[in-house]
Amino acid sequence: MERSRFENWLRNIYETQDEEISCTECFDLVSHFVELEAAGENAAAKMPQLKQHLEQCRACHDEYETLRDLRRLEDEGGAPSLDDLQDLIR
Amino acid sequence: MLLMSKARTNEEWLDELRASGAVQEAAIVDLRNLLLRAVLFFFSRNLGDFGGLARDEILQKAEDGAQEALVAVMNHLSDFRGDSKFTTWAYKFAVNHALMAARRERWKDVSFDQLSYSDDDTLSEWMRWDKSAGLAPDQSAMQGEVGEIIREVIEHDLTDKQRTVLIMMVFHEVPMDEVVRRLNANRNAIYKMLHDARRKLKSGLQARGFEVGETIALFSAPG
Numbered sequence: 001m002e003r004s005r006f007e008n009w010l011r012n013i014y015e016t017q018d019e020e021i022s023c024t025e026c027f028d029l030v031s032h033f034v035e036l037e038a039a040g041e042n043a044a045a046k047m048p049q050l051k052q053h054l055e056q057c058r059a060c061h062d063e064y065e066t067l068r069d070l071r072r073l074e075d076e077g078g079a080p081s082l083d084d085l086q087d088l089i090r
Numbered sequence: 091m092l093l094m095s096k097a098r099t100n101e102e103w104l105d106e107l108r109a110s111g112a113v114q115e116a117a118i119v120d121l122r123n124l125l126l127r128a129v130l131f132f133f134s135r136n137l138g139d140f141g142g143l144a145r146d147e148i149l150q151k152a153e154d155g156a157q158e159a160l161v162a163v164m165n166h167l168s169d170f171r172g173d174s175k176f177t178t179w180a181y182k183f184a185v186n187h188a189l190m191a192a193r194r195e196r197w198k199d200v201s202f203d204q205l206s207y208s209d210d211d212t213l214s215e216w217m218r219w220d221k222s223a224g225l226a227p228d229q230s231a232m233q234g235e236v237g238e239i240i241r242e243v244i245e246h247d248l249t250d251k252q253r254t255v256l257i258m259m260v261f262h263e264v265p266m267d268e269v270v271r272r273l274n275a276n277r278n279a280i281y282k283m284l285h286d287a288r289r290k291l292k293s294g295l296q297a298r299g300f301e302v303g304e305t306i307a308l309f310s311a312p313g
Contacts, residue, residue: 035174059266
């Protein structure tokens with residue numbers, strides 16, 4: 001166990017709220033969150049409960065990061081093609 | 091080979107996916123390709139999960155994931171509120187299927203006993219860096235006290251299920267969806283168990299006077 005991981009876990013414990021949104025609610029809202037970020041808005045301030053869930057839930061956070069990066073690449077015109085991605089799979 | 095798909099507005103996506111005949115067919119083909127791309131995008135960043143699989147098997151899993159995501163998107167079209175690009179909304183389903191498939195592959199050969207193993211020494215073992223050199227005696231003692239409070243809460247205040255989920259996810263770093271699968275539950279239920287466990291740990295620490303800043307500082311100090 002690395003100290004930094006324990007420290008992160010302690011932070012998660014202390015940042016626990018009495019009410020937190022569920023993974024289903026997160027799934028429902030996360031595309032809007034990504035959209036706000038893509039528009040340069042302060043998504044975390046507008047959707048604090050979603051932000052809090054993403055900090056507590058690794059699975060939802062991994063999905064969020066993928067969505068965010070896909071969206072960003074598409075906006076920049078640099079999203080990899082299907083062929084490129086198939087080539088990346090060994 | 092991906093043919094360049096037609097650029098569509100959100101309204102065009104919805105109209106064409108709900109149309110019939112060739113219009114709907116073309117929209118579905120384009121959507122499926124986009125979903126496959128999202129699945130492969132996730133897979134390409136998580137290839138470590140597929141250690142034992144051949145390339146063809148991984149590509150087949152991507153095809154399966156895209157197909158499942160396509161069905162999910164078509165079944166949930168009426169849920170789309172228009173508060174994001176349609177494709178970003180649709181990618182959620184693909185990425186969700188991709189993540190579940192990848193994590194399942196990674197953990198498929200690990201037994202439940204290994205994933206949920208814990209004994210009296212688990213927490214001490216887990217916090218053994220605690221004993222690292224360079225700590226002032228009072229700091230070391232306070233770290234020990236925090237560890238003891240955490241141990242007591244885990245042993246006495248958590249339900250069996252909360253304890254099992256905590257041990258799997260925090261101590262053994264088992265991903266959410268693998269815990270869901272092994273315990274025959276769903277993400278919401280597992281998240282709730284972890285949430286309740288965190289609440290009890292937070293109360294336990296605060297009841298003994300360990301507030302956030304002080305406790306974090308205690309463990310983030312170089313040692």
